Amino acid sequence: MNKNIINIKGLKCEIEGKEILKGIDLQINKGEIHAIMGPNGSGKSTLSSVLAGKDEYEVTSGSVDYLGKDLLDLSPEERSWEGVFLAFQYPVEIPGVSNVNFLRTALNERNKYKRLDPVSAKNFLAMVKEKSALVGLDNKLKNRSVNEGFSGGEKKRNEIFQMAMLEPTLSILDETDSGLDIDALRIVSNGVNQLKSNENATLVITHYQRLLDYIVPDFVHVLYDGKIVRTGGKELALELEEKGYDWIKEELAV
Amino acid sequence: MAYTEGDLKKDLENKEYEFGFVTDIESDKAPNGLNESIVRFISEKKNEPDWLLDYRLKAFKIWSNMIEPEWAHVKYEKPKFQDISYYSAPKQKKELANLDEVDPELRKTMDKLGISMEEQKRLSGVAVDFVMDSVSVATSFKEKLGELGIIFCSFSEAVQNHPELVKKYMGSVVPATDNFYAALNAAVFSDGSFCYIPKGVSCPMELSTYFRINDSGTGQFERTLVVADKGSYVSYLEGCTAPQRDENQLHAAVVELIALDDAEIKYSTVQNWYPGDKQGKGGVFNFVTKRGLCHERSKISWTQVETGSAVTWKYPSCILKGDNAVGEFYSVAVTNNHQQADTGTKMIHIGKNTKSTIISKGISAGFSQNSYRGLVRIGKGADKARNFSQCDSLLMTDRCGAHTFPYIECENSTAQIEHEATTSKIGEDQIFYCLQRGISEEKAISLIVNGYAKEVLNQLPMEFAVEAQKLLEISLEGSVG
Numbered sequence: 001m002n003k004n005i006i007n008i009k010g011l012k013c014e015i016e017g018k019e020i021l022k023g024i025d026l027q028i029n030k031g032e033i034h035a036i037m038g039p040n041g042s043g044k045s046t047l048s049s050v051l052a053g054k055d056e057y058e059v060t061s062g063s064v065d066y067l068g069k070d071l072l073d074l075s076p077e078e079r080s081w082e083g084v085f086l087a088f089q090y091p092v093e094i095p096g097v098s099n100v101n102f103l104r105t106a107l108n109e110r111n112k113y114k115r116l117d118p119v120s121a122k123n124f125l126a127m128v129k130e131k132s133a134l135v136g137l138d139n140k141l142k143n144r145s146v147n148e149g150f151s152g153g154e155k156k157r158n159e160i161f162q163m164a165m166l167e168p169t170l171s172i173l174d175e176t177d178s179g180l181d182i183d184a185l186r187i188v189s190n191g192v193n194q195l196k197s198n199e200n201a202t203l204v205i206t207h208y209q210r211l212l213d214y215i216v217p218d219f220v221h222v223l224y225d226g227k228i229v230r231t232g233g234k235e236l237a238l239e240l241e242e243k244g245y246d247w248i249k250e251e252l253a254v
Numbered sequence: 255m256a257y258t259e260g261d262l263k264k265d266l267e268n269k270e271y272e273f274g275f276v277t278d279i280e281s282d283k284a285p286n287g288l289n290e291s292i293v294r295f296i297s298e299k300k301n302e303p304d305w306l307l308d309y310r311l312k313a314f315k316i317w318s319n320m321i322e323p324e325w326a327h328v329k330y331e332k333p334k335f336q337d338i339s340y341y342s343a344p345k346q347k348k349e350l351a352n353l354d355e356v357d358p359e360l361r362k363t364m365d366k367l368g369i370s371m372e373e374q375k376r377l378s379g380v381a382v383d384f385v386m387d388s389v390s391v392a393t394s395f396k397e398k399l400g401e402l403g404i405i406f407c408s409f410s411e412a413v414q415n416h417p418e419l420v421k422k423y424m425g426s427v428v429p430a431t432d433n434f435y436a437a438l439n440a441a442v443f444s445d446g447s448f449c450y451i452p453k454g455v456s457c458p459m460e461l462s463t464y465f466r467i468n469d470s471g472t473g474q475f476e477r478t479l480v481v482a483d484k485g486s487y488v489s490y491l492e493g494c495t496a497p498q499r500d501e502n503q504l505h506a507a508v509v510e511l512i513a514l515d516d517a518e519i520k521y522s523t524v525q526n527w528y529p530g531d532k533q534g535k536g537g538v539f540n541f542v543t544k545r546g547l548c549h550e551r552s553k554i555s556w557t558q559v560e561t562g563s564a565v566t567w568k569y570p571s572c573i574l575k576g577d578n579a580v581g582e583f584y585s586v587a588v589t590n591n592h593q594q595a596d597t598g599t600k601m602i603h604i605g606k607n608t609k610s611t612i613i614s615k616g617i618s619a620g621f622s623q624n625s626y627r628g629l630v631r632i633g634k635g636a637d638k639a640r641n642f643s644q645c646d647s648l649l650m651t652d653r654c655g656a657h658t659f660p661y662i663e664c665e666n667s668t669a670q671i672e673h674e675a676t677t678s679k680i681g682e683d684q685i686f687y688c689l690q691r692g693i694s695e696e697k698a699i700s701l702i703v704n705g706y707a708k709e710v711l712n713q714l715p716m717e718f719a720v721e722a723q724k725l726l727e728i729s730l731e732g733s734v735g
Contacts, residue, residue, distance in 0.1 A: 052690050080692035092687040096705025105701060106691040113692075145705065162691065 003029040005170055005201045006051075006071070011062035012226075013050050020046045022226035023062070028170070031198040035212055036205045037237060038223035039245040044205045045089060047223070048174040052086040053079050067169070080106075081113040083169030083200075087159040087176050094146040099158065100128060102146045103165050110166070131164035135191040152179035160191040171195070172203045177211040189214030209241035222248055284341035290314060293441050296341050300410050300444075303417060313430035313440030320434045326596040327625040327657055330565045333504045333539060340442040340475070399459075403452040406461055409477055412448035419450055423481050427510040427547045427573070435506040435541040435567075439475045443508070446476035451486040451517070460715050462491040478509040482517035482552075489520040491718055503528075503538045505563075511546035511554055515576065518553045519546065522714050523570075524722050527562035529729075534592025534621075537564025544568065550576030550605070557713040559722040560587040560597060561729040569627065571600035574608035574636075581610040584710040586722075588729045589622030589654070598628035598659075603636040603669070612643040615707045619650035619730055625657040632669040639669045647677040648706055650699075650730065700727040 004027060011024040020043045028034050038044050050057050051064070053076035064071040071079060094102065108118045119127075132142060135157045147155050156176055163171055173192065177185055192202065192215050204215055212220070212234060220237045222230040224245070229252060230236065240248075284295055293314050297307040322332055399406050405416060412420050430440035447463040463478065482488055505527060513519050521544075530537025540563035546554035556570040572581030583599035601610035610630065618624040630641045647656035658675055680702060688698035703726055704711065711719050 054686055076686065076689035077692050077694050080690055086690050088687065088690075092681070092684050094684055094687070094702060094705055096708040097701050102688075102691070102693075102701070105697060106688075106693050109694060109697060110692045166691070 002068075003031075004065075005030055005067060007065040009063050009065075011047075011050070011059065011064060013046065013057045013059045015046075015057050019060070020057070020226055021050065024223075024226075024228060026221065026228065028201045028203060030201060031196075032219065033196065033202045033204065033215060033217045035215075035217035035220045035234075035237065036203065036223050036228075037207070037209075037220060037240060039249075040207075042223045043226045044223055045174055048086055048172045048203075048205055051079075051172060052076060052084065077109070078113075080166075081110045083167075085163050085166055085168035085171045087156075087163055087171065087173045089175040089178060091147045091150075091155040091159055093148045093150075095148050097146050099142050099144060099146050100124075103128075103162060106162075106166065127165060132161055134164050134194055135160045136187050137161045153181065153184035156180055156184065156188055157191075160188050160195075164191065164195055167195075169200050170203065171200070172205065174205050175207060176204070177206055177208065185211065186214060209237045212237045224248055224252065284339050286339050287336045288314075288338070288340055288442065292340055296442060296444060299341060300413070302413060305417075305421060306413060309425070309430070310441050313437050314442075316430050317434065317437035317441055320437055322434050326567050326627070327623065327659070328565050328567065328594040328596050330539065330594070335438075338504060341444055399457075402455050402458070404455060404457055405448065405450040407448055409443070409446040409448050409479065412479075416448070416450070419481065420448065420479070423510065423512055424477070424479055425510075427512060427545045428508050428543050433543060436508055436543040439477065439506050439508045439543070443475045443477045446507070447478045447492075449478075449480045449488065449490065451482045451488045453483045454485045455483075456487040457489070460489050460491055462493070464493050474503070474505045474507070476507050478507070479512075480510070480519055480521070481512045482514060482519050484514045485516040486514075487518045489522070489715060491522045491524070491715065493524045493526070493718075493721075505538050505540050505542070507542045507544075509542070509544040509570075511544075513546065513548050513552035513554050513579075515550045516552060517549070518555075520555045521546070521557070521570070522718060523556075523558040523560075524714075524718055524725065525558065525560045525562050525566075526725055528564075529562050529591065529593050530564040532591050534564070537593070538562065539564060540566045540568060542568045544570035545573065545600075546571070546581070547573045548576055548579035548581060548605075548608075551578045552576060553580040553582070555580075555582040555584070555713070556599065557584040557710065558586070558597075559710070559714070559725065560585070560595060561725045563595070564593060566593075566595040566597055568597045569599055571602070572610065573602045573604065574610065574639075575604045576608075577605040578607045578609075579605055580608070582713075583610075583612045583614070584713045585614045586617065586707040586710045586726070587615070587624055587626075588617045588726060589619065589624045590729055591620040591622060593620075593622045595623070596625040596627055598626045600629040601631070601641060603630075603632045603639040603641070606635065606637045606639070608636055608639045610639075610641045612641070612645070613709050614643075614645045615710055616645070616647045616656055617650065617703060617706070617726075617730070618647065618654035618656050621651075621653050623655045623657070625659060627659040627661075629661040629663070630671060631662075632664040632666050632671070634665045636666050637668050639666065641669075641671045643671075643673045645673075645675045646706070647675075648703070649677065649679045652679075696727070699730055703727075703730060 006028045008024050008026040011021055013021045036044055046057060059072055104124055111118055128142060137157050141154060147158060150158060176188060180188060217234055220232055220234060221228045229248060284292060293310050297310055428436050430437050449461055451457050480490055511519050511521060527538035527540055548554050554572050560566060570583060574581050581601050587595045587597050589595050598614060599612055612628060614626045616624040616626055626645045632639045645658050649656055656677055660673055662671055664671060684702055685695060685698050704723055711722055714722055
């Protein structure tokens with residue numbers, strides 16, 4: 001059986017004529033957690049945006065195979081329906097739209113795509129109850145407008161709550177640790193770990209090693225200037241933490 | 255194959271205005287033009303008493319000496335008043351005893367509009383008066399309401415059967431001298447709805463009027479008069495559609511509400527007149543005067559969802575005459591393509607402790623222009639009057655316009671007036687966030703817009719809130735840019 005979830009080959013992309021990703025190769029299998037680390041401006045968030053299908057980036061070459069499909073050929077919503085989830089670095093506020101209404105719409109749109117019946121009110125509420133407990137999301141936040149007036153920590157918890165509700169195959173966490181205090185970090189990581197299974201995979205994008213104490217990766221990749229310049233186990237993250245990114249830069253300059 | 259933007263565009267062009275059908279029925283139509291004999295013709299057709307003919311003739315004189323107003327923030331070619339037919343009635347051979355006798359073609363129209371009478375009766379308990387072109391066609395539920403002493407009928411019937419009520423209240427809130435279009439309406443109005451709720455009665459169902467312009471080259475001039483006697487309550491809804499036509503059609507209605515002491519009137523409008531095509535050709539000119547008079551401790555609440563019409567010019571207002579009266583105005587006005595809307599309200603505080611709330615949500619898309627125009631006036635005697643106004647504008651593109659013209663006149667220093675306003679543009683990042691969660695662009699826009707307009711939509715009766723949400727969706731499809 002094919003263990004592969006996503007296979008990125010030679011991916012290059014640019015925005016307004018400026019090349020950001022300069023040939024990414026990355027393969028993620030079922031049950032794996034991968035971390036991508038790198039200094040500011042190395043292209044980490046661009047990679048997550050391209051995988052989610054944000055149209056301001058133009059892919060100039062390379063391919064992305066996702067469960068046997070050409071990911072780049074799918075619209076952002078189709079990618080979502082096929083199980084790609086992006087936890088945003090800066091979750092967006094949608095005034096007047098309740099969190100639960102938003103999620104129910106999302107679930108039903110996906111069910112429609114998969115030719116399934118809409119989720120019943122009873123099952124939906126049971127699911128909300130179960131999944132919100134996972135990230136300790138305050139009850140009143142579920143009925144509030146999407147992310148409106150949420151604290152930074154609440155927004156990130158809400159992202160993981162949405163992830164739990166949508167049960168993705170590939171989750172991309174874009175700097176989910178930014179803006180989190182240590183308690184929130186623990187809760188969010190705990191949620192991510194509980195959602196891990198042998199059938200899905202997680203791509204964690206982060207700046208700091210701190211998050212990786214809680215979400216332990218199988219592989220760590222260092223992204224620098226649009227390329228993955230080093231791959232290793234979790235000890236690579238520790239090495240980076242100790243030596244900083246300059247070490248990599250210097251080594252590459254040699 | 256993937257569904258491309260091109261496919262979407264094609265789909266949208268095809269489903270644009272789903273009420274654009276024409277009903278093929280013979281009509282009884284007055285020759286084009288307006289003069290004293292046409293006024294007499296209409297009055298005679300309707301078998302009206304002399305006092306009403308006199309009222310019309312006086313109004314016609316007043317109108318003849320008036321000039322069409324130009325202060326609104328809209329541009330359009332003025333209607334040629336001599337090219338319009340002022341009376342058009344679906345031809346019917348005899349008086350109708352019940353709904354089953356309505357012309358089958360007309361019944362089909364009603365079904366297309368989704369107001370199958372049986373359905374309405376059974377499911378929602380809404381009483382419907384249906385006005386096509388100029389004449390009220392059918393009023394359902396009359397008997398049941400009659401048991402409570404509630405009168406709900408066409409305006410013409412009211413003139414015949416309840417002349418004392420009509421005579422007493424007609425023109426008492428919007429006199430013929432009020433403005434150009436109100437004067438025109440007073441001279442040539444053809445039909446409309448009349449409603450009277452007796453003392454202390456709470457009307458057990460929503461009352462609803464459905465207006466439709468069908469014939470070409472006609473204007474629709476209906477009058478609605480709602481009188482809520484002391485301590486009574488009524489919730490009233492009007493819906494409007496028109497077929498797709500290249501020429502502009504004129505709709506100049508007058509709505510008068512009277513809430514006597516301790517009464518409450520909730521008046522909701524879902525307006526979906528034909529807005530014209532993508533290039534701005536055709537569409538309805540919607541020049542409407544709506545006003546309510548509040549006596550002591552009474553309340554009038556206007557809720558409107560405006561998505562149609564090429565040009566809208568409309569200010570549902572409240573005169574808070576009695577002490578402790580309450581006026582409310584909740585509005586969502588959507589303009590797309592080349593539509594223009596100049597809409598808002600007037601809250602005139604005369605009594606003490608009067609209170610008013612204005613929530614206006616404008617949504618502009620395409621090349622449209624959307625203006626809020628409102629007046630809050632606190633009179634000398636209106637001690638401790640309070641007003642809260644909130645005017646928000648949402649822009650969908652960078653070629654449309656949103657304008658706010660709030661006027662405040664205060665002659666009493668104990669009054670409290672608050673005004674808040676915001677303007678925002680629908681965000682690409684909001685849409686992408688929805689897309690990433692598997693919510694398609696169309697659904698995302700509808701979700702965001704409905705969220706934005708929620709405070710107003712929440713004021714609508716349940717059944718109509720759903721209809722209004724769908725309308726918003728249809729009106730704004732493919733409009734982000």
